[in-house]
Amino acid sequence: MCMQYSFLKNKIAGSEDCLYLNIFVPQEQLEEKKAVMVFIHGGAFNNGSASPDFYSPDYLIDENVIIVTINYRLNALGFLNFDIDECPGNMGLKDQLLAIKWVKANISAFGGDDQNITIFGESAGSASVHCHTLSPQSTGLFQKAIMQSGCIFNPWAFNENHRESAFKLAKRLGCEKDNPKEVVQYLLNVPAIDIVKFTKIKGNTDFTNYEFIPSVESEAVSDRFLPAHPKILVKTASSLPVITGINNMEGMIAFGEDRMRKILNDTEEIYGLLESRYSKEIINKVKNFYFNECNLECGTTRLENICHLYSDIYFSKDFHRGYNHIITQNISPVFSYEFTFDGEINVCKNILFFLRPTFHSLKGACHADEMGYLFYGRLLGFAPKANSPELKMCRMLSKLWTNFAKTGNPNSQDLSFEWNNTSAEEPKYLLLDGDNTHMVNGLLNSSRVHFWEKISETV
Template identity: 65%
Template sequence: MGSIFTTFIKCRIGAMILFNKLIILLSRIVPRKKMTVIIEQGILQGQYFKTRLSNKSYVRFLGIPYAKPPIQDLRFKSPVKHPGWSGVFKAFSEGNMCMQLDVFMTKRIIGSEDCLYLNIFMPQEELDNEKKAVMVFIHGGAFSCGSGTLDFYSPDYLIDENVIVVTINYRLNVLGFLNFGIDECSGNMGLKDQLFALKWIKTNISAFGGDANNITIFGESAGSASVHYHLLSPQSTGMFHKAIMQSGCVFNPWAFNENHKKAAFKLAEHMGCQKDDPKEIVQYLLNVPATDLVKFSTLKLKFEGQRDILNFQFVPTVESDAVNEKFLPAHPEILMKTASPVPIISGLNDLEGMIIFADHHKPSQILEYHKTDKIRRLFESSYTDEVINKIRDFYFDNHSLMNETTKLENTCHMLSDVFFIKDFYRGFNHLLKNGQTQVYNYEFKFNGELNACKKLMFATRPNISSLKGACHADELNYLFYGQLFGFLPKLDSPEFRMCRTMCKLWCNFAKTGNPNSSDLSFIWNNTSTDDPKYLILDGDNTRMVDGLIVSSRTHFWENITKLAQLKQKL
């Protein structure tokens, strides 16, 4: 019966996707009013649309190339300026997504190397000639998958607040982060793509009615870690004026790799290259099909002793002294001391670790995390038995007396802390200690009908989907309309009000650096080291709370980190 139900749910989700794809295709046939703008590259033409909730008019410019296609000899190089076009560029459809494994559906390699495109969404309010605040969204996906697609990130709700929104694609995985320490393959190409897009936006956004001196970057998961990297990189200084970080920072274990050379040479060896000179290796890899590189780096590149979960080899790295234009010239710990002093919103969801449950197809696998050997494999560092036992006892003391729901909740809390929360506070403390004074913290814990990540991934596992709270990425559907699934909040529902509240906070912040306004029923106060506080985003129960998010767990991990460091020195 269970397998029949699972098959039914999967077929239902598949049918929903196909139906919404058909609706999207039909909408493209409808004749639409056009708008033309002139930028440095040439003439662009966009199309008028209406927002889903408020029926406000806006213009879409889709699939704008912001750099030359990174193909052939440009495969591993920093982005290069696009030469432009003759005639009118009809920006009516999205550009290619960057090459990646389709983790959601087919499990095949999809996308293209020719993928450096961005989308611009421009509100059209009558009698409004003022330059508008600009919000640039950087998608997540562990630096390995994802894109700025309308399927997940249609910014209807944000446009209702009268801001310009830009979504971007950037190179991923081995094509975006392979690092041989030379200019031909320097590493961090994906982050340099993002920076190149920001420079393009700063140069051209005034043609779309945007204010080049009021740009906010925001992102979720790897997109949030990317925002953090831009705060640290000397090259990004002045390219943006505010930052929003949602569930990711540079110190998360999946967001930075100190052992990138090992992965780079292992990849070359597997591809049949027996050379030792990095320049010769890179020249060899330029002739390997991109699909082979992505497939191996995603599915087969493993090392003994690595952690079991969220282990990605091709992610941001420190660049070699031999590289001329370094995005990340030193370790993030060092660069934190000179981070850009801009206003920041940063926060987490209360059940971040639930996303990891999706990798375990058998319920019994999730319930094994109380075992010491299972806990040990969450870490790459060689924690002693004493440290591992303290972690086990903190989350699973009296394990035999717990019911299944409590076991799942505690497992989720442990995974949330290991892969998101403990490192979030590390980055957060660095920001405050180094002079960031305008920092607003939040915890998103709304358990609503638009929590798509939890609902879709665990549709056949009610013991997990029934846990109260928000999974990793669940906040996104309150900021964006995901047209692939067609989830819209019902008017005057708690979901509708949560959506309106979040978008107002985010857009107020983008406009002024302060998320508050008189039409909100609460005041979001900024935090500090001496007086920590945060906003709980929980629908109609949204409220301010004094202290740190999950303070007891945060303090536990501070002590565990100190103990682990002490034991390693002995």
């Protein structure tokens, strides 16, 4: 595990010696080369690990594919950017790039097809996948991509002010110099554990918005992974088959129990959560829309409306921005989904958030909840019961993801539905909800999407 603040252990954990990958191969060894799936973990670019304690691909391996999970440097150790070769930024993304290159060069020795590689990730891992689809350095290394609940346009995924963040960290660590090379030389003598300890969390919500995340690399840097702003890079991105989607209650992850209770009792608390991003006029429009106008797509309770609001702010509105770029410029098929299944192994809602009873009345899936149906978490000990709806969901999701990895098409005859690809002219998405899984015509959360499009025009 790369060095980080561990929420499970409540302390700094991990090591600088962390750039390892795990390869999982099915027991059945056939002569035919197998499709390869490279997984990039989430954690806001500041936490997480490729360890099978969290991501054991038992369900995916059953579908006869090879799974690779990779580590990458996190927080300031992976994303500090002074716009110089000595500290160019995006080191964590370059770690991922090196791992994918290694897989491309060596996976045939494990029975994998080096011409049939899919990269997939969730949250920051999904935003990382998005970066690889944009970076010229990643071109040709993989053939397909799956993006779950994250893109580079999300507010937690990209730092527009990386240089300011870098100098602030240096000052917190006792360096008052203003020459980037001198600052980097100073930081080289600071223990890594102190750098992680002094990494400052931005934002005034319980949702962790970090400063050390992907950023544009300066023209002065010789080996640039993101040589321009993502909004420019999307114009020249490679075309490849993509699965992309979100969960219907992503915003549940944005709050602790105490903050949620305050907001439920006093809507004015929303001002404190939004004021760093928006003017008072826009906040009033937001409050009016979510609590007065949005009757069909938003919920029937204040709790639902708050969760939808923060789902949109942190995930959905920018998901649609990335989605629009993909479907308008990608000639390859794009498959869109919304995950709403609410089961016992929803990772965040029903396992990690068991001490947040306020959320238990909400129907749907929180951020990262689908991961319990793709991977077995050994450390947390969650597993579906035999013959349960949860086990059926595991089998369904694994089948869809691995079908796509094998052929570029998630469908197969043993599924009871057909997942049709979406387009700009005819938007549609698959609603993933166990036995109620079905196609929905139209744009996901269309009125909420259009509301934020109007807001963005005025900002």
